[in-house]
Amino acid sequence: MFENLSEKLQRSFKNLRGQGTLTEENISEALREIRLALLESDVNLDVVKQLIEQIRIKALGTQVATALSPTEQIVKIVNDELVNILGKDTARFKFSSQPPSVILMAGLQGSGKTTTSGKLAQWLKKGGHRPMLVSVDVYRPAAREQLAVVARTTGTSIYEGKLDPDTTHGTADVLRLAKEAKRDAANFGCDILIVDTAGRLGIDKELMDEMAELKKLLNPSEILFVADAMTGQDAVNSAKAFNDLLAITGAVLTKMDGDARGGAALSIRQVTGAPIKFLGTGEKPDAFEPFHPDRIVSRIMGMGDIATLLERAEEKLDRGKAENFAKKALTGEGFTLEDFREQLRQIKKMGSMKSILKMLPSVGPFAGMAQAAENVDESQFSRIENIINSMTNKERQNADIINGSRRKRIATGSGTTVQEVNNLLRQYSQMSKMFKNMGGGGGIKAQQRMMSQMQGKQKFGR
Template sequence: MFENLQEKLQRAFKNLRGQGTITDENIGEALREIRLALLESDVNLNVVKSLIERVRERAIGTQVATALSPTEQVIKIVHDELIEVLGRDNARFKFSSQPPTVILMAGLQGSGKTTTSGKLASWLKKGGHRPMLVSVDVYRPAAREQLAIVAKSVGAQIYTGKVSDEEAGTPLVERLAREAKREATNFGNDVLIVDTAGRLGIDEPLMDEMRKLKALLNPSEILFVADAMTGQDAVNSADAFHRELGLTGVVLTKMDGDARGGAALSIRNVTGAPVKFLGTGEKPDAFEAFHPDRIVSRIMGMGDIATLLERAEEKLDRGKAEEFAKKALTGDGFSLEDFRDQMRQIKKLGSMQSILKMLPSVGPFQGLQQAAEHVDEGQFARVEAMINSMTKKERLNHEIISGSRRRRIAAGSGTSVQEVNQLLKQYAQMRKMFKGLGSGGGKMQRRLMAQMGNMGNMGRFGR
């Protein structure tokens, strides 16, 4: 979602190239570009004004350090100021000293509260917690059934209680909440996540119900779930809820969409409530803690290697990775079967496009960022189908794959002989490259970068 802003900021920084010192004149145009980039990304006007003034104040007259160009100096200043806007430290999650810790989920209808409640439960389970979920939304049809399905998908316990038409109304909401807290205590659940009702807009009945739930449950966290796609509307809604309830944090959903990023950059500065989590997709694990420094690194084109490494640590099999590395660096031991297994491992990290976008967009990685726009994710499934259509002997020794075998593999995988030929050619190049890396040398490392840059072509062949 930050690609647009990233591109515009890089263009703004180019205006400073070749300058010996930073002056009011040569930074003026760059700051105008930065201001425009932020406004076009739907960042709050007051936030933009404040940010630009702080950057100007810090930058003008600054003597450029020997190791830095004026461009690099301004990039560093903008980087630091963006982190200040987002909050220098990632907001820690608060747990009660007396379990269960109650988390009250707030937000407007359609923001993704129910799905986010399930994702939060999944995230807490990874940290060794035992969450229980409860829905107190007795108004929206099937809202409580929806949460039950979400809870089952993430393996979390849910409290359903009993609802009858005669009991419908605010007292029922309070009863469900009270009973759920008691059940969480009885079953040894250390966290209770309360999915509340939403409205199409902010109204007094909604706020009154939330105030009563807050008084009844004494929650450690009140998280406002905001749809990042709604931009400044999400910021305004969060501000209204914060004034009434005293939010402890914000969860921004749909961060994998084409939102312009303004909500992420504005919400803390406007409301005072920190962003704590990001929803980055539909799956339960498409949910991550908010790290301001990592978000700013993405915006500045520096990538997000830390998050990528965390994801790899969590999802990849270390033993298989080490075994693959040993085989690959000998060259001869790297078979098509190994290649297929590694593709399956990489798919656990997410789409190839999302992986490439976590790498820096500058320096030797620049080609990878450009390649990300052209990757055809479906092609990886076709590559796996081609390898699956081979016999075990063919996967272990690609040299025996003759013309007739290639035709059989193409027919069995629903692809063309040309695609099979291209797969085998790329595989042979990778074997050669890995074998060269095993013998060391900077030249081979440069060739590795070039080969990685060509990975985007895998998403295009056969078109």
């Protein structure tokens, strides 16, 4: 999402390298580049003007640390100002003192409200809550069925209610379903009710009046505006319209794994005053994460997001298997193809290799990882696993016995070629040698060589 903005900002910073001090002239040149980078990334014009003016004031003022180079000074100032725009702290969720707490999901049709409602329910369950879902979209025939499917997928309680199929439905049915769902949530001990509302293709009076009625009836603890990040400034304009009427308490940006320019993320909070609380990062129910302003700015500035990567590893990886693998690596004990396959499976739990590489810094020893991520062919990991699956237990434990005839059989069984089997065995052999070196005291150098190889071999078979 933020790759284009990050790349353009890095280019503007490079223009200051070699400058001895910050002057009005070189500051103006850098600010022109930064302004262009922000506008091309679809950041709201008023937000850009405010940001640029704040950077100018601080760059030429006394707040700059004199020990820093001009480039470092600008980077620090831009970083601080982006954090100020997005909000310094991670937004907290509010709950009612008398359960169930009601979360009203608002947004236009196609923004991802229904999917996001299910993702939010699953996220709340991880925190020990007992959410219930309800759809009050009585206009779109498949809307309520879609939420029911989402509820089954995430294992979440749902209030479906009943509607007469032979009558035309309106706001009265919407309010009735919402009232019944809140009553059912209380009766069944659910402490949170997530209300998936109807959407429209655009803002209209009917939609807004209905949302106002729902707010009055349910007195929600949270009103979350769900925005498709791919729509750019349209999402910002819609957020402002909903906020003017409902006073939204937060926003959720969906499709953050897409190739949109990212300007909506930098604009919504500044335009509405409401914080971004969550990001939808994929199609799976667990592709959903709290919005951490400092981490997003770190990604934009090319410093990666190691904190989120570590949290994802903590949540997804099997600690026992990880410790067993680390012990083998550090002691130089036998690293088998079985271990190789298990590590592939562990990595896949954390998400795509592309998303993992993009969380690494784009500077220092990790320089080029973001670009390399674009060339990763995820299907190759499945092919590697298929090759290992086609081996016998004895072959996985002792790769040395895999001769020519065995390689041909493995290739046939996995639907690959003998060359691909050879490439896998060669990579496995190189990794085994590295782990032996680590066990023998050459740990740091071995790790550096491994990182170099990972960067150079983004596609299996090369």
